[in-house]
Amino acid sequence: MSADEVLIVRTGTANLASVCAGLRRAGAAPRLTESPNDVAAAERVVLPGVGAFGAAMARLTDKGLDRVLTERIAAGRPTLAVCLGLQLLCDESEETPGVRGLGLVAGRITRFSTAVRVPQLGWNLVAAGDGAPLLHDPGHAYFANSYKLDAAPTGWTAAYADHGGRFVAALERGNVLVCQFHPELSGAWGLELLRRWLGATQPRRTGGAAC
Amino acid sequence: MLTVRIIPCLDVRDGRVVKGVRFSGLRDAGSPPERAAAYGAQGADELVLLDVSATPEGRAHQTETTRRVREQLSIPLTVGGGVRTLDDARALLEAGADKVAVNTAAVRTPDLIDRLATEFGCQCTILALDAARTPAGNWEVVVLSGRERTGRDAIAWAGEATRRGAGEILLTSWDRDGTRAGYDVDLIAAVAGAVRVPVIASGGAAGPEHLLAALRAGADAVLAASIFHDRDMTVGAVKDYLAERGIQVRR
Known part of the structure; x- marks a missing residue:
């Protein structure tokens, strides 16, 4: 049997080769797409993202990806958002005032304090999420961000880290995992998290219609 | 709180890892993917791959080397050496780099930094700054692998580059590179105090001290x-040494 396919949303030039390599190490078969139909139909989708909030939202909207991503995440279908991907799920960002995010995570993205080095580039300790099915294992994760979410809204389970104050390192709800850090660059710890997400989202192979 | 990062550097010429003193007198130090895998297994926090090929033919290996190293690594990878355009940077990112370092081309055309940061984000745009001490006790920027002194103040250039969007500075002491005499700590303190982005110290390390x-x-x-x-x-072993002295490292 072939490895399980994972569709990666092509959001402009990101470190997509690293995301693909990380998913392959975790046992998946990654494929890039920018088709809304693919994203709507796929069993598993990864939303990577680097660059600026406003430009990334514009690309998602131009390609009609905003609506299909919103639908699948709202429905709790297997989706992994990485780095800027977390921020795009929120309401808005201080990085690009006036641009609306996907609005799936209630909250506003703000810049890190001037008391610490920005961007945050490096390994930070992620605490275990309280009662989190996927984020139950504390460990060091690799971050590359200048903006962050301070607190998780109701309905999401969160894991936190600290860089000049507490911020959201990752969120999960159902089969949706949302990481401010880069699991694909977070060594053995990140690889285990990717495997847990893939394992928790095995396609239903028997009985009934696909969801 | 962030841990410190320990970053092995692969200087690559014509597809092979090399090491020299003050950017010259190169000798062979192995295959890039093999060295990368070994350092990943040792607990490296990141890897830097700098192409020091003297010719375009030699540098043609750069994307393929990046691709092969990427497959071996589950940690961040910075690639630099000869990056002059957005297309150069894009090719490296698509091959598996997470960050791209610019040096000589950014000194010649500082606007390259603005364009890289706009296109790929500042977290992806690394300024490689090679600095040499001046007789007056300051530091000046050197380019072309140390072959040309620019007369430009290194601290001022670090500040300008970060204002333009460089998200990190890879700071190499030209005087110390490959000499095993220790880093130029005065240079590190001066640059780290002048900018708000992270600073990677390079050039001269011989031991954990x-x-x-x-x-x-x-x-x-x-x-x-x-x-x-x-x-x-x-x-x-380096991490053990640092941890025993109260430095936060990733295990």
Whole structure:
């Protein structure tokens, strides 16, 4: 049997080769797409993202990806958002005032304090999420961000880290995992998290219609 | 709180890892993917791949080397050497780099930094700054692998580059590179105090005490090549040494 396919949303030039390599190490078969139909139909989708909030939202909207991503995440279908991907799920960002995010995570993205080095580039300790099915294992994760979410809204389970104050390192709800850090660059710890997400989202192979 | 980063550096010429003194007198130090895998297994926090090929033919290996190294690594990878355009940077990112370092081209055309940061984000745009001491006791920017002194003040250039969007500075002391005399801690302190982005110290490490001194001088990360290539120390042994002295490292 072939490895399980994972569709990666092509959001402009990101470190997509690293995301693909990380998913392959975790046992998946990654494929890039920018088709809304693919994203709507796929069993598993990864939303990577680097660059600026406003430009990334514009690309998602131009390609009609905003609506299909919103639908699948709202429905709790297997989706992994990485780095800027977390921020795009929120309401808005201080990085690009006036641009609306996907609005799936209630909250506003703000810049890190001037008391610490920005961007945050490096390994930070992620605490275990309280009662989190996927984020139950504390460990060091690799971050590359200048903006962050301070607190998780109701309905999401969160894991936190600290860089000049507490911020959201990752969120999960159902089969949706949302990481401010880069699991694909977070060594053995990140690889285990990717495997847990893939394992928790095995396609239903028997009985009934696909969801 | 962030841990410090220990970053082995692979200087690559014509597809092979090399190491020299003051950017010359290169000798072979192995295959890039093999060295990358070894350092990943030792607990390296990141890897830097700098192409020091003298010719375009030699540099043609760069994307393929990046691709092969990427497959071996589950940690961040910075690639630099000869990056002049957005297309150069894009090719490296698509091959598996997470960050791209610019040096000579950014000094010649500072606007390159603005364009890279706009296109790929500042977290992806690294300024490689090679600095040499001047008789007056300051530091000037050197380019073309140390062959040309620019007369430009290194501290001022660090500030300008970060205002333009560089998200990190890879700071190499030209005077110390490959000499095993220790990092230039005064240079590190001056640059780390002048910018708000992370600073990677490079050039001159011979032992863990040098890495400790660089971190205490204000570096966020320390880069070394010879001590790891020559198997004087593993990354893990360096981390043990630092942890025993109260420095936060990733295990």
